Amino acid sequence: MEYVSTRGSAPALDFEGVTLAGLASDGGLYVPREWPRFTEAEIAAFAGLPYAELATQVMLPFVGRSLDEDKLRHLCTEAYGRFAHVAVTPLVQLDERNWLLELFHGPTLAFKDVALQLLGRLFEEFLSRRDERLTIVGATSGDTGSAAIDAVAGRENIDIFMLHPKGRVSDVQRRQMTTVKAPNVYNIAIEGSFDDAQAMVKRMFNDPAMTGRFRIGAVNSINWARLMAQVVYYFAAALQLGAPRRPVAFAVPTGNFGDVFAGYVAARMGLPVERLIVATNVNDILHRALSAGDYSAGTVTPTAAPSMDIQVSSNFERLLFDCGGRDGAALAEQMRGFEATKAMRLTNAQQQGAAALISSARADATEMAQAMAWAWQNCAELIDPHTAIGLHAARAADLPRAVPVVTLATAHPAKFRDAVERATGHRPRLPARVGDLFDREERFAELPGDYAAVAAYVAEHATPSA
Numbered sequence: 001m002e003y004v005s006t007r008g009s010a011p012a013l014d015f016e017g018v019t020l021a022g023l024a025s026d027g028g029l030y031v032p033r034e035w036p037r038f039t040e041a042e043i044a045a046f047a048g049l050p051y052a053e054l055a056t057q058v059m060l061p062f063v064g065r066s067l068d069e070d071k072l073r074h075l076c077t078e079a080y081g082r083f084a085h086v087a088v089t090p091l092v093q094l095d096e097r098n099w100l101l102e103l104f105h106g107p108t109l110a111f112k113d114v115a116l117q118l119l120g121r122l123f124e125e126f127l128s129r130r131d132e133r134l135t136i137v138g139a140t141s142g143d144t145g146s147a148a149i150d151a152v153a154g155r156e157n158i159d160i161f162m163l164h165p166k167g168r169v170s171d172v173q174r175r176q177m178t179t180v181k182a183p184n185v186y187n188i189a190i191e192g193s194f195d196d197a198q199a200m201v202k203r204m205f206n207d208p209a210m211t212g213r214f215r216i217g218a219v220n221s222i223n224w225a226r227l228m229a230q231v232v233y234y235f236a237a238a239l240q241l242g243a244p245r246r247p248v249a250f251a252v253p254t255g256n257f258g259d260v261f262a263g264y265v266a267a268r269m270g271l272p273v274e275r276l277i278v279a280t281n282v283n284d285i286l287h288r289a290l291s292a293g294d295y296s297a298g299t300v301t302p303t304a305a306p307s308m309d310i311q312v313s314s315n316f317e318r319l320l321f322d323c324g325g326r327d328g329a330a331l332a333e334q335m336r337g338f339e340a341t342k343a344m345r346l347t348n349a350q351q352q353g354a355a356a357l358i359s360s361a362r363a364d365a366t367e368m369a370q371a372m373a374w375a376w377q378n379c380a381e382l383i384d385p386h387t388a389i390g391l392h393a394a395r396a397a398d399l400p401r402a403v404p405v406v407t408l409a410t411a412h413p414a415k416f417r418d419a420v421e422r423a424t425g426h427r428p429r430l431p432a433r434v435g436d437l438f439d440r441e442e443r444f445a446e447l448p449g450d451y452a453a454v455a456a457y458v459a460e461h462a463t464p465s466a
């Protein structure tokens with residue numbers, strides 16, 4: 001399997017290459033040169049497989065010669081063995097039509113564990129083969145940081161430096177990062193906002209003084225391997241609900257468009273997906289783009305669903321590339337325009353191609369709270385604010401009656417206890433597996449919002465690559 005850049009000029013790479021590269025050298029994102037496709041009979045034969053085995057079968061066409069089937073199976077078995085539920089991503093029924101796909105049974109209580117537990121193991125495997133080291137540098141507004149740290153803590157040949165905006169992540173989120181004791185984990189609280197921290201990370205990727213000494217790696221969802229791992233649970237859910245005979249719709253709380261793009265890939269692979277519903281909060285650039293062709297960034301409004309508080313959605317570029325005729329040169333031009341003006345129009349081909357499968361909806365704070373209250377009062381389910389935005393969109397969707405609608409439950413309600421309590425009157429309890437989080441000792445550096453200070457800290461603590 002070969003991967004090409006959405007901007008057309010970076011070299012094609014194999015799976016191992018794209019996993020270690022993250023972003024393509026022309027600024028684009030890697031996608032498979034063509035989508036592997038399963039027949040209806042092949043999909044039917046997946047029914048009833050344990051999750052790790054289903055993951056092996058769904059991902060095998062993507063890894064090509066980079067991993068043999070037994071190695072992939074071994075990595076999946078280890079990654080998904082860390083989940084607290086034997087079904088890994090269980091389905092829960094809400095009413096005659098609506099279902100929740102619980103993606104939060106991993107170690108850090110959000111869906112990012114599903115992809116990152118595998119990615120950490122892929123990094124370790126590929127680095128040890130090459131006898132290379134990786135210095136992961138990332139910025140987090142909460143969920144990515146803890147999931148990435150858990151996934152690479154104690155792994156060979158990897159150091160991780162995670163920047164979070166000081167005082168602006170929740171106590172649970174901060175402690176999930178700062179109480180990890182492994183010596184290859186470095187947490188840094190930065191004076192400033194998430195955007196300030198993110199800007200420093202981007203600068204480090206382009207700083208020859210750093211890239212000359214360290215192989216700097218990324219764990220955000222521009223990494224293809226993360227999206228690939230998320231394709232699996234779309235298959236798992238649809239098979240439970242009668243695929244391939246019966247089509248299924250999905251409502252996806254969306255920020256960087258990674259999770260919903262994985263659903264798009266599942267459809268391209270032959271899974272009968274009736275519709276993908278992109279659900280946004282009031283930071284609705286994706287809703288405007290999909291409903292009116294207007295992709296223009298405003299300013300970020302903080303909400304109770306912080307992992308969706310974004311204005312520029314990195315993975316949307318992958319959809320525009322695939323729906324717009326896979327013309328890398330044209331897309332590079334379009335994206336340059338967007339980077340200069342923070343606004344662009346979708347082409348007709350992009351808009352129509354997307355609309356064939358994807359619709360969108362937006363929920364404000366009241367609608368989000370009402371969805372949490374509805375699930376609690378009618379189904380005795382506590383759901384988190386991100387999931388609530390998805391459920392609001394699912395219940396409003398205009399779909400044939402017989403089509404089940406699966407809302408992706410992206411975080412455990414205990415991760416956002418205050419917002420859940422405000423909406424339902426009920427305070428969710430932290431699950432036992434993180435029970436002593438508030439008794440563990442924290443360890444992190446505090447640095448000013450100054451690039452030179454952060455670069456010096458990383459240079460002092462990271463092990464140079466050979």
Ligand SMILES: *Cc1c(COP(=O)(O)O)cnc(C)c1O
Binds near residue numbers: 112143254257259307
């Ligand atoms: C990251 C995150 C999202 C958004 O997912 P994308 O792949 O960026 O669209 C939604 N909900 C939660 C809880 C998250 O952590």
